[in-house]
Amino acid sequence: MSPISRGFHRRHEAQQPPDRVPPGQYVTTDFPVLSAGPTPHTPLTEWTFSIAGGREPKLWTWEQFRSLPSETVTVDIHCVTRWSKLDTTWEGVSLDVLLAAVEHDARYVLAFSDGGYTTNLPLADLTGGRAWVAFSYRGGALPSEHGGPARLLVPHLYFWKSAKWVRGLRLRDGDEPGFWETYGYHMYGDPWREQRYAGD
């Protein structure tokens, strides 16, 4: 039973239907920036996206990546620091397209980024039209502070799983923690089950 905080009350009427906003989250119209270190700036001529750990390693240059079929999606995103942002529009390449190019029987993925960031996900969460490598936000190039030139977009999990500056995936048999997961954040991170920290 939570103690009542004397004098505290709701200041804003709920602006959104509760089926859009997971427990413990509030809706913001800003797009806060959170990252652990400096923003990397990799020239597109040096940028590649690779998938390792399958039968054959696979690698796309920026030009090759951008010639893949892409789609525009409008999704809600949920940050573990408690802001949610509704109806964000992105353009990206579905992970279904990228993973179809690799023969594998992996069950987990470690995504890796410029700057050394990593995050772990079950492979099943990257397939079925639920995950993209996004290169555009609101019709423009993805700004570097938001993960450009390209970031992972996995909106059904807390947003730290949507790795900024993503450069590739390592396919894995087992689940191993990435950057924030090593510091006690949840291995899976489902916002609807409030899986913020290990043990949640």
Added chain:
Amino acid sequence: MAGTAVRGRLTWRTATVESLVDETARVRTIGLSVPGWAGHLAGQHLDIRLTAEDGYHAEREYSIASAPGEPLAITVERLDDGEVSPYLTEELRPGDQFELRGPVGGYFVWDDADGGPLLLLAGGSGIAPLRCILRRRALAANSVAARLLYSARSRDDVIYRAELDRGWDGVEVIYTLTRRQPPGWTGYARHLDRQMLAEVAWPAADAPLAYVCGPTSFVETVAAGLVSLGYPPGRVKTERFGATGGQ
């Protein structure tokens, strides 16, 4: 960094307000007693949960302002259109209670063994975790050299002003006052830029460790500036407070 991971499940605990200190017109430090609090590292944060009489909950995340071993405290800046920060900075009285859990986060931390020299760069209320690091350094009698560059709008907006003006041995405190300066002010009076960093930052050759905390534009400018001065990105740790980012 080993040993900083959160262990086991973080449970909600009842916090009771022990003390309230107005740091500026908009910022207040809240001292708390939290039975069962297992301790924390300088730079970590915590979650709070407020519960209204009708059962409505609101959760937020705050940096821990007190050093390890001191009574737990958070420093909160009021955002006028916010829901939680106006309550914490205006309504809250000693003896009031809310829930809290933590500590959370293990990357933006400094402890005795991490060394330095330390370069701490604060924008506005981003000073909170950096003051915590300076207190940790002092309590541990650590002699690693430290420089704090603190960007505030005016003297009146400087949080922890008395403590920072007293200072600590081996710590240089440098201000830039971006909007209003007192008469006779000879210090920096502009937004932090690469030139200021070049003048203030330890040379990269000294293998400094930098902690940057503030609003996004501040953090972007500072972190990029330090990298351009030769700081390896892995030695520049950042934490950001946007208009809604955790406040």
